[in-house]
Amino acid sequence: xxxxxxxxxxxxxxxxxxxxxxxxxxxxxxxxxxxxxxxxxxxxxxxxxxxxxxxxxxxxxxxxxxxxxxxxxxxxxxxxxxxxxxxxxxxxxxxxxxxxxxxxxxxxxxxxxxxxxxxxxxxxxxxxxxxxxxxxxxxxxxxxxxxxxxxxxxxxxxxxxxxxxxxxxxxxxxxxxxxxxxxxxxxxxxxxxxxxxxxxxxxxxxxxxxxxxxxxxxxxxxxxxxxxxxxxxxxxxxxxxxxxxxxxxxxxxxxxxxxxxxxxxxxxxxxxxxxxxxxxxxxxxxxxxxxxxxxxxxxxxxxxxxxxxxxxxxxxxxxxxxxxxxxxxxxxxxxxxxxxxxxxxxxxxxxxxxxxxxxxxxxxxxxxxxxxxxxxxxxxxxxxxxxxxxxxxxxxxxxxxxxxxxxxxxxxxxxxxxxxxxxxxxxxxxxxxxxxxxxxxxxxxxxxxxxxxxxxxxxxxxxxxxxxxxxxxxxxxxxxxxxxxxxxxxxxxxxxxxxxxxxxxxxxxxxxxxxxxxxxxxxxxxxxxxxxxxxxxxxxxxxxxxxxxxxxxxxxxxxxxxxxxxxxxxxxxxxxxxxxxxxxxxxxxxxxxxxxxxxxxxxxxxxxxxxxxxxxxxxxxxxxxxxxxxxxxxxxxxxxxxxxxxxxxxxxxxxxxxxxxxxxxxxxxxxxxxxxxxxxxxxxxxxxxxxxxxxxxxxxxxxxxxxxxxxxxxxxxxxxxxxxxxxxxxxxxxxxxxxxxxxx
Amino acid sequence: xxxxxxxxxxxxxxxxxxxxxxxxxxxxxxxxxxxxxxxxxxxxxxxxxxxxxxxxxxxxxxxxxxxxxxxxxxxxxxxxxxxxxxxxxxxxxxxxxxxxxxxxxxxxxxxxxxxxxxxxxxxxxxxxxxxxxxxxxxxxxxxxxxxxxxxxxxxxxxxxxxxxxxxxxxxxxxxxxxxxxxxxxxxxxxxxxxxxxxxxxxxxxxxxxxxxxxxxxxxxxxxxxxxxxxxxx
Numbered sequence: 001x002x003x004x005x006x007x008x009x010x011x012x013x014x015x016x017x018x019x020x021x022x023x024x025x026x027x028x029x030x031x032x033x034x035x036x037x038x039x040x041x042x043x044x045x046x047x048x049x050x051x052x053x054x055x056x057x058x059x060x061x062x063x064x065x066x067x068x069x070x071x072x073x074x075x076x077x078x079x080x081x082x083x084x085x086x087x088x089x090x091x092x093x094x095x096x097x098x099x100x101x102x103x104x105x106x107x108x109x110x111x112x113x114x115x116x117x118x119x120x121x122x123x124x125x126x127x128x129x130x131x132x133x134x135x136x137x138x139x140x141x142x143x144x145x146x147x148x149x150x151x152x153x154x155x156x157x158x159x160x161x162x163x164x165x166x167x168x169x170x171x172x173x174x175x176x177x178x179x180x181x182x183x184x185x186x187x188x189x190x191x192x193x194x195x196x197x198x199x200x201x202x203x204x205x206x207x208x209x210x211x212x213x214x215x216x217x218x219x220x221x222x223x224x225x226x227x228x229x230x231x232x233x234x235x236x237x238x239x240x241x242x243x244x245x246x247x248x249x250x251x252x253x254x255x256x257x258x259x260x261x262x263x264x265x266x267x268x269x270x271x272x273x274x275x276x277x278x279x280x281x282x283x284x285x286x287x288x289x290x291x292x293x294x295x296x297x298x299x300x301x302x303x304x305x306x307x308x309x310x311x312x313x314x315x316x317x318x319x320x321x322x323x324x325x326x327x328x329x330x331x332x333x334x335x336x337x338x339x340x341x342x343x344x345x346x347x348x349x350x351x352x353x354x355x356x357x358x359x360x361x362x363x364x365x366x367x368x369x370x371x372x373x374x375x376x377x378x379x380x381x382x383x384x385x386x387x388x389x390x391x392x393x394x395x396x397x398x399x400x401x402x403x404x405x406x407x408x409x410x411x412x413x414x415x416x417x418x419x420x421x422x423x424x425x426x427x428x429x430x431x432x433x434x435x436x437x438x439x440x441x442x443x444x445x446x447x448x449x450x451x452x453x454x455x456x457x458x459x460x461x462x463x464x465x466x467x468x469x470x471x472x473x474x475x476x477x478x479x480x481x482x483x484x485x486x487x488x489x490x491x492x493x494x495x496x497x498x499x500x501x502x503x504x505x506x507x508x509x510x511x512x513x514x515x516x517x518x519x520x521x522x523x524x525x526x527x528x529x530x531x532x533x534x535x536x537x538x539x540x541x542x543x544x545x546x547x548x549x550x551x552x553x554x555x556x557x558x559x560x561x562x563x564x565x566x567x568x569x570x571x572x573x574x575x576x577x578x579x580x581x582x583x584x585x586x587x588x589x590x591x592x593x594x595x596x597x598x599x600x601x602x603x604x605x606x607x608x609x610x611x612x613x614x615x616x617x618x619x620x621x622x623x624x625x626x627x628x629x630x631x632x633x634x635x636x637x638x639x640x641x642x643x644x645x646x647x648x649x650x651x652x653x654x655x656x657x658x659x660x661x662x663x664x665x666x667x668x669x670x671x672x673x674x675x676x677x678x679x680x681x682x683x684x685x686x687x688x689x690x691x692x693x694x695x696x697x698x699x700x701x702x703x704x705x706x707x708x709x710x711x712x713x714x715x716x717x718x719x720x721x722x723x724x725x726x727x728x729x730x731x732x733x734x735x736x737x738x739x740x741x742x743x744x
Numbered sequence: 745x746x747x748x749x750x751x752x753x754x755x756x757x758x759x760x761x762x763x764x765x766x767x768x769x770x771x772x773x774x775x776x777x778x779x780x781x782x783x784x785x786x787x788x789x790x791x792x793x794x795x796x797x798x799x800x801x802x803x804x805x806x807x808x809x810x811x812x813x814x815x816x817x818x819x820x821x822x823x824x825x826x827x828x829x830x831x832x833x834x835x836x837x838x839x840x841x842x843x844x845x846x847x848x849x850x851x852x853x854x855x856x857x858x859x860x861x862x863x864x865x866x867x868x869x870x871x872x873x874x875x876x877x878x879x880x881x882x883x884x885x886x887x888x889x890x891x892x893x894x895x896x897x898x899x900x901x902x903x904x905x906x907x908x909x910x911x912x913x914x915x916x917x918x919x920x921x922x923x924x925x926x927x928x929x930x931x932x933x934x935x936x937x938x939x940x941x942x943x944x945x946x947x948x949x950x951x952x953x954x955x956x957x958x959x960x961x962x963x964x965x966x967x968x969x970x971x972x973x974x975x976x977x
Contacts, residue, residue, distance in 0.1 A: 164756025
């Protein structure tokens with residue numbers, strides 16, 4: 001029995017009275033139950049960006065290399081030269097991962113991979129940015145967090161490893177603000193010929209509409225709407241809203257679709273992700289300026305007695321919608337039978353602009369596709385500026401032994417080695433991983449295109465919680481710096497905006513600040529935003545997450561010889577700091593780890609200094625003298641030096657002379673001032689660097705030399721010394737130790 | 745000379761194997777679809793890594809029933825060189841061409857990391873250009889790679905010289921620490937009694953290009969090509 005549309009039902013679908021009025025105006029009548037469901041998912045935040053669209057328009061989206069702009073298709077595409085292009089995008093699966101970490105994370109990987117091959121690109125690598133609550137200790141919350149970490153990591157491994165796309169890097173942070181609401185942001189990059197970009201438009205009146213891939217079931221019903229609500233204690237009851245992934249089917253679908261795309265039979269292709277069949281039909285029609293008519297009786301199903309509402313709103317995985325050029329339908333049959341995948345001609349492209357769905361011979365849904373897909377209401381939410389955090393006076397804090405502080409920082413899971421995690425990801429399949437996880441940026445050799453690509457994901461949530469605008473700017477600067485350290489030139493950005501409920505003015509203020517910060521920095525760095533994802537309502541009964549505008553940045557290394565890693569290599573090499581010693585301690589990991597304070601004014605970004613430092617290092621790398629380059633980020637100079645000693649295959653020590661320029665040694669060692677890179681160079685190059693006239697924008701400071709069994713820092717008044725084994729053991733085993741606890 | 749790289753649904757190292765042969769070595773290699781029924785015309789067969797048939801039921805179990813495998817088994821028994829890598833090794837054990845089984849890693853976790861291997865049998869078509877005792881650096885990437893055989897089988901494999909590769913430390917010692925997955929006797933790869941069928945868990949298809957950190961794996965493909973050329977000569 002189809003429910004009658006009542007105000008209560010409208011509310012349950014997350015639609016406001018105004019939105020309901022708008023629906024009635026669009027249709028010229030009352031919607032039926034199925035149509036109500038269709039509108040509710042398409043006009044959810046997840047699909048429509050109704051609360052953020054105005055903000056997202058602030059991003060720079062064009063540039064000489066941009067071939068497909070943000071929002072135009074499933075993923076942005078940029079030109080990398082010689083006829084080759086890359087499609088890349090980052091997307092979140094936060095809510096599903098919170099209630100069902102394994103499947104939530106797995107389907108996040110599957111979804112972003114489909115977005116990439118929908119563009120006609122072969123996926124070549126994955127990265128991910130993960131955030132969890134703290135995993136240390138015996139509290140119930142820590143136990144839950146550990147289960148989430150294990151589940152999410154296993155889920156990502158499950159899907160990525162099986163489908164054969166290497167996970168080559170990313171980041172993992174642990175902080176109380178993510179208790180109950182972990183973040184799972186996954187980036188995928190694919191390679192394609194620039195002349196062969198596939199489009200998601202239903203073009204060609206009379207062309208057949210094919211459904212290919214897995215059968216439709218009741219899983220993931222209205223997941224997009226689920227993702228557009230706060231997480232509550234009752235969210236677990238929403239588990240049916242979490243999809244179930246099948247990476248084997250995903251792999252078959254990937255190969256079959258790429259094969260079909262090269263056959264020339266495809267007029268348009270669209271993945272069935274959020275809002276499934278509904279979204280793919282109305283979006284392709286809207287993009288094509290056409291209509292699409294489908295018949296639900298022809299949709300492959302894996303369950304019986306599914307209602308039109310369920311079929312249209314299902315988010316079953318591994319499905320695609322393909323518009324086939326007339327006369328080419330046999331090709332679909334041939335290829336999908338070869339790959340043993342279901343396929344079915346379910347409809348046709350029409351000229352009337354309607355998304356029309358037939359069920360049992362009668363019209364179940366008839367909605368103007370463009371109004372449904374592209375004309376969701378757009379809102380300007382209220383903002384409220386919160387009270388700024390008081391500046392922190394380091395001199396008022398009791399001094400903690402810096403020698404021990406370094407160990408505590410290295411032990412902190414946000415800084416500690418992520419080997420327990422990335423060893424579970426296949427990061428070597430496709431035989432292209434040149435710099436594996438664990439350096440500033442990963443570098444991948446795309447064999448088919450003979451190109452070396454570098455990629456990184458970055459966001460310091462501590463800075464963003466204290467100053468979202470500055471934090472967002474720094475996320476872009478740090479991403480670019482990481483690429484620079486790898487020897488790459490930054491090209492473009494995908495972003496994943498993770499925030500709380502936008503109806504809370506202070507949350508919306510954070511979002512607006514962060515977007516404006518990102519937009520400004522991307523403009524300055526000339527790295528256009530080519531796409532991404534917005535995830536709102538990231539709150540749980542335990543609170544709202546720190547604002548987390550994650551930046552995924554892709555760069556290119558034009559010459560193989562420029563590829564540079566973060567760790568020291570040869571004894572006798574000289575170590576230089578490119579940039580000032582710095583003194584900004586606000587928002588630092590040091591304050592957080594040693595004093596439990598998330599406070600102060602985070603470091604400021606000086607664009608000109610940042611550009612100058614990066615340009616200097618990039619150019620120096622190109623002269624071939626740089627043995628290693630590592631950016632100073634969380635934990636400052638102290639942590640960066642330790643990492644340069646212990647993060648390579650072979651550990652190697654360093655002797656550092658660091659004149660005490662600050663009254664507090666801890667400020668000297670652990671401040672997080674920006675625009676600093678530690679490099680090591682061979683002897684003769686060191687001589688040239690010493691004679692480098694001090695640049696107006698930044699100093700070049702000789703710190704010492706590589707070699708020996710320990711890291712020694714001589715500040716003139718104190719000599720700190722740590723054995724390599726102690727540093728390595730502390731840093732390397734921390735996460736594995738925390739997660740090896742039995743949590744029954 | 746023409747080498748077959750079998751593609752099962754779910755194979756994901758097929759492209760890497762083909763490239764290792766064509767780009768790395770410059771020999772002719774072709775994909776052979778699992779629904780084909782014959783490998784005649786090919787001088788050797790590679791069973792690549794991946795998750796054939798989703799590894800449902802048990803790793804490699806369903807691939808055993810694939811149409812192409814009947815022909816591969818027959819050809820192997822007739823002496824055709826057959827090389828199974830990772831999932832390919834699992835398939836060879838499932839078909840009975842190789843003895844033993846690959847079970848869950850000791851840690852119960854998937855493991856992707858570089859390992860060091862020691863060659864102990866250079867009398868196979870895949871190892872003849874290398875010397876016994878030489879060390880190879882290659883990555884592993886598997887969840888079910890712990891080699892298991894009962895005591896008697898193990899003794900027979902050891903005494904028959906069928907242990908081709910062992911996980912070792914940088915000194916060449918087969919220690920507990922150098923055994924990444926809990927394989928019995930640190931076994932990383934074995935061959936059949938005739939030596940023409942080799943299965944290994946680590947990936948030479950990911951270590952044939954120095955840019956990837958190691959090109960030690962190329963030796964295996966070179967040996968194979970050398971064998972085939974000398975047969976043809």
